[in-house]
Amino acid sequence: MKIETNTHSKNILRFAEKHPEVVVMSADLGTSCEVKEFAKVYPDRYFSMGIAEQNMCSWAAGLAREGFRPMLHTFGVFLYRRILDQIEMSLAYPNLPVVLIGFVPGITTPGGVSHQSTNDIGVLRTVPNMAIFDIGDATEIEGVLDIAYNFNGPVYIRMLRKDVPRFFPANEPMQFNRARILSEGTDIALLSSSVCTEEAMRATAALKAKGLSIQHLHVSTLKPFTDPQVVEACEKAKYGVITIENHTVIGGLGTAVAEVMAENGIGKKLVKVGLQDTYAHGASKMYLLRKYGMDAMTLIKGVEKLTGENFGIEEHDLEEIRFEDFTTV
Amino acid sequence: MSDIKYSNEQIARAATNIRKQILGIALERGGCYLTQACSSAEIVATLYMDILNIGPSLGNPEAQPFPGVPSPDNMDYPKGSLYNGAHDPDKDRFFVSCCHYASVIYCALAECGRISHSALKKFNVDGWNMEMIGAEHSPGFENTAGSLGQTVSIAAGTAHAYKLKGCTGKIYCMLSDGELEEGQAWECFQAAAFYKLDNFVIYVDVNGQQVEGWTKDVMNIEPMIERMKAFGWEAVEVNGHDIDALKAAAKTPHEGKPLMILCKTSPAQGIPLLEKMIPKHFVTITEADRAEFKKFYDEM
Numbered sequence: 001m002k003i004e005t006n007t008h009s010k011n012i013l014r015f016a017e018k019h020p021e022v023v024v025m026s027a028d029l030g031t032s033c034e035v036k037e038f039a040k041v042y043p044d045r046y047f048s049m050g051i052a053e054q055n056m057c058s059w060a061a062g063l064a065r066e067g068f069r070p071m072l073h074t075f076g077v078f079l080y081r082r083i084l085d086q087i088e089m090s091l092a093y094p095n096l097p098v099v100l101i102g103f104v105p106g107i108t109t110p111g112g113v114s115h116q117s118t119n120d121i122g123v124l125r126t127v128p129n130m131a132i133f134d135i136g137d138a139t140e141i142e143g144v145l146d147i148a149y150n151f152n153g154p155v156y157i158r159m160l161r162k163d164v165p166r167f168f169p170a171n172e173p174m175q176f177n178r179a180r181i182l183s184e185g186t187d188i189a190l191l192s193s194s195v196c197t198e199e200a201m202r203a204t205a206a207l208k209a210k211g212l213s214i215q216h217l218h219v220s221t222l223k224p225f226t227d228p229q230v231v232e233a234c235e236k237a238k239y240g241v242i243t244i245e246n247h248t249v250i251g252g253l254g255t256a257v258a259e260v261m262a263e264n265g266i267g268k269k270l271v272k273v274g275l276q277d278t279y280a281h282g283a284s285k286m287y288l289l290r291k292y293g294m295d296a297m298t299l300i301k302g303v304e305k306l307t308g309e310n311f312g313i314e315e316h317d318l319e320e321i322r323f324e325d326f327t328t329v
Numbered sequence: 330m331s332d333i334k335y336s337n338e339q340i341a342r343a344a345t346n347i348r349k350q351i352l353g354i355a356l357e358r359g360g361c362y363l364t365q366a367c368s369s370a371e372i373v374a375t376l377y378m379d380i381l382n383i384g385p386s387l388g389n390p391e392a393q394p395f396p397g398v399p400s401p402d403n404m405d406y407p408k409g410s411l412y413n414g415a416h417d418p419d420k421d422r423f424f425v426s427c428c429h430y431a432s433v434i435y436c437a438l439a440e441c442g443r444i445s446h447s448a449l450k451k452f453n454v455d456g457w458n459m460e461m462i463g464a465e466h467s468p469g470f471e472n473t474a475g476s477l478g479q480t481v482s483i484a485a486g487t488a489h490a491y492k493l494k495g496c497t498g499k500i501y502c503m504l505s506d507g508e509l510e511e512g513q514a515w516e517c518f519q520a521a522a523f524y525k526l527d528n529f530v531i532y533v534d535v536n537g538q539q540v541e542g543w544t545k546d547v548m549n550i551e552p553m554i555e556r557m558k559a560f561g562w563e564a565v566e567v568n569g570h571d572i573d574a575l576k577a578a579a580k581t582p583h584e585g586k587p588l589m590i591l592c593k594t595s596p597a598q599g600i601p602l603l604e605k606m607i608p609k610h611f612v613t614i615t616e617a618d619r620a621e622f623k624k625f626y627d628e629m
Contacts, residue, residue: 047489050523055516058479061472062486066494086513089476090483094465095399129400153401 002166004138008101008159009034012071013041015145022069022149025060027053033073033103034161053078057086057098064096069149075109076102076117076158080124088127091154095129098155099148105134105158106246107275107289108195112282117158118275121222122251124156132223133174134158134246134253136197138166140220143174151176158194158246165198167218177221179229185213188303189237191230193219193253194246196274199289202296202318207303210311225256231264240269240306244299249274271302333441335378337572343378343440344370348599349629350436354452355614356623362461363612364596364603365430365505368536368569372503372592373430373437375575376532381501382421384414386443388468392451393458396466409463409470412443418496422487424471426480427505427534431463434470444468478511480504481531485521488529488587503532506591507539509550515560521587522561529587530579534569536594538608557589569594600625 012035016022023045024035030046039046049056053074060070072079079102080087091098102117109115124132131151133144135158148155168180179191183204192200197218204214215233234241234257241261243254254272261270275292289295300313335343347370348363355361388411396406410416413423425434432452438444448468451457458466464473471487474480481502488500508514521529533553541547550556557564563583567574569592578590597603602625606612614622 049520050516052516052520054478054513055482055485055520058482058513059486059489059517059520062483062488063490064486065472065483066487066490068490068493085476086479086482089473090479093399093473095401095404128398 003163004166005163006034006161007138007141007164008161009037011142011145012038016042016045019069019149021067022071023047023063025049025056025070025072027051027056027074027078029074029103033075033101035073053083054086057083058090060098061090061094061096064098069097069099071099071101073101074103075115076105076120077115080117080120080156084123087124087154092127092129095153097152099145100154100156101159102156103159103161105160105194107280107292107294108160108246108285110282110284113279116280118280119248119251120156120158121247121253122255125223125251125256129153130223131155131221134193134220134222135160136194136218136220137168138164139168139170139172140174142170147174147176160195167197167201174220177224177227179217179219179227181229182216182218183208183214185215186236187213187238188215188306189233189241190214190216190244191219191233191241191253191257192216192244193222195285196244196246196294199294199296200244200299203299203303206296206313206317207300207311210313212303212307212311219253222253222256225260230257230260231266234261234264234266234268237268240271242271242273242299242302242306244273244294246294247274248277250277269306271305273299273302340371340374340378340572343374343437345599345629346440347374347433347436349626350439350449351432352600352622352626352629354432355612356619356626358453360611360613362429362432363600364536364538364607364609365427365534366433366436367598367600367603368594368596369430369433369534370599371570371572372532372534372575372594373433374440375572376423376501376503377437377441379576380579381413381423382498383423384417384420386412387415388412388443390443390445390448392448395456395458399465406466409465409467412438412468413471418494418498420498422471422498422500423469424474424480424484424487424500424502425463425469426474426477426484426502426508428463428470428474429461430505431459431461431467431470434463435459435468438469477508478513481514482517485517485526485529488521488526489524491528492524492526499528499530501530501532503534506533506535506537506544506550507547509533509553510548518557518560518562525585526587527583527585531587531589533589533591534594535591536596538596538610540610543608553591562587562589564589564591566591566593568592570598
């Protein structure tokens, strides 16, 4: 598996060349959010707004009303928790095409609780007119800006930075509101997102070796959430449904799947793997995934709960199939 | 300036009519944002009838049913900004941040023929576009301003866009002084100075009152002139009931800087009966007071 580096930095240059009305706004974290190169190439289209996210958000609304396409760059947590009212009244109510690019989503930062956007999807799913995209690999980074542009309304992206694996073929770009099927099966429906898709892939490799048949969907559009493939996967799953997400289990992918199951009368068990209604703290991604039960082993325990079977898979079984960590280039 | 030239007498009469109209609403419905009408009538009338360089209204002069919430399927609804004329690059724009002054805006639009006087009958009537607190479908409103502190930033973003596009129109924004307590306003002020938005002008109705009392007692904002100058703005203070002073303030040189015009006003101006009530965010006329307010109304 290939690790790509600074994909957003390259992609936004390509994208901006195509769309002269695209402007970048930064709240003093542009250099940490891969728009350092953009500022060099397009100094007249890079607006430094200082550490003042509320003003940046509403200011972007003014620019958008005049035909510009602002793309706001800072850490995700500062783009929803701090400025929810500005998002709702300045952007979402008037349905303006402003893209909030939130970096270091969930527990992908050692910055601790103040830097970890762990309930952003849950909060923003309640905001009318918004679309939410949760990035899982380098191919999705390359595709998401075009999708956000075409959505033509307020968009929140959970963006990954620096070293990101490429799981999906570069010539098969991300599609709007359409999950990517990573494996076909009928015993379990597994839906994963963000960096947890890597954990899910580690788990499914081990579970398949034990003879389990898994329908694995990688989900990157969290709102809207009307992909018929989700219903199909849940309907055919013999033992039940399991989700894994880089987010609290309240309001995110697991909740969205639960709603779809209930609305479609799919009376099956659902296990939601993710942060169990808690904040996290500052540490490395792998440590936090394990500590807070968002990793492959927790997923396997969840599958065992659904099937009533103990597969006898240990952490060291996974070690052999572990993909490279993100810090490795 | 507007195509039609209004004399100071006409503007003063319009200001009185705004107060009278809103006192009439208060009498009819038991209450209204009457002190805001009293403090801001000359500011709003002078903006619409002299200062703003805006074209003729493109809006329907009659009240309209609420056109629905903006959504991907509803983006072509009639915008409140239509009443401020076409968005031509050489024309000004007007953002109302103190949107609980909606009745004042509607009455000013009626006074300069941008809506009909009969449209005012639909003020704050269920299902119509002329709500008590305006949003972007309400006549005269560019945006949805009810959450304070945001409209200054939206207006500044628009002024920034005008600079980037080479548009020569100015961006005007109107606030009430209580809103200056919002942190976002100060984020905006530092950014507007940083981007040298000398096409950006804010009129503040310094009526000195807010919901819980006098502004100086709720949260002091003074000295505003010094504060704004320290933030890199040009700032002047005028008597907000003096039409000539309001006009002259708009001509204050402010090259390379945004301009704030602090209009000192009284919440009882023009209706002295209110003196005993102020500070008062929302005036309720009791049965006991009704007769004297009615008498005053008839004589306005």
